[in-house]
Amino acid sequence: MIAAELGVQAPPDGYTILSATDTIMLLGAMKRVTFDIRRALEPVVVMTTQPYILIIDPSLPIRSVKDLIAAIEAFIDGWNDRCQPFTWTKTADELLPHCKPGKRTSFTRH
Numbered sequence: 001m002i003a004a005e006l007g008v009q010a011p012p013d014g015y016t017i018l019s020a021t022d023t024i025m026l027l028g029a030m031k032r033v034t035f036d037i038r039r040a041l042e043p044v045v046v047m048t049t050q051p052y053i054l055i056i057d058p059s060l061p062i063r064s065v066k067d068l069i070a071a072i073e074a075f076i077d078g079w080n081d082r083c084q085p086f087t088w089t090k091t092a093d094e095l096l097p098h099c100k101p102g103k104r105t106s107f108t109r110h
Contacts, residue, residue, distance in 0.1 A: 001032055008033075008040045019047065 004027060007018035018041065028037035056062045062071055 001027055004033055004037070004041075005035075008035050017044070021048075 003018060004020065004024060007016060010016035024041075025037060027033045054065070054068070056068065060071070062068050
């Protein structure tokens, strides 16, 4: 973020180059910079590429991206049907004494 800001603020004299990945677009999308990335920077050359792969557990009945999208949509639809508002049952003062530094509090598989 700092490098992008400095690169954009540099005088357009041909002596400044900003090397960044395509994730620089996220800075603009998340409004983390004060300028429009699409207008302020001019792409010159693609320096690298990286492959993206999608790996699915073979035990799942998903054999294509279409299957995956359908499974995600079914999950979301089911989740929305059984959603309930979250309600705190204790105050922060009641919860904090049970929090110990370094103690694992979540055993989720993600």
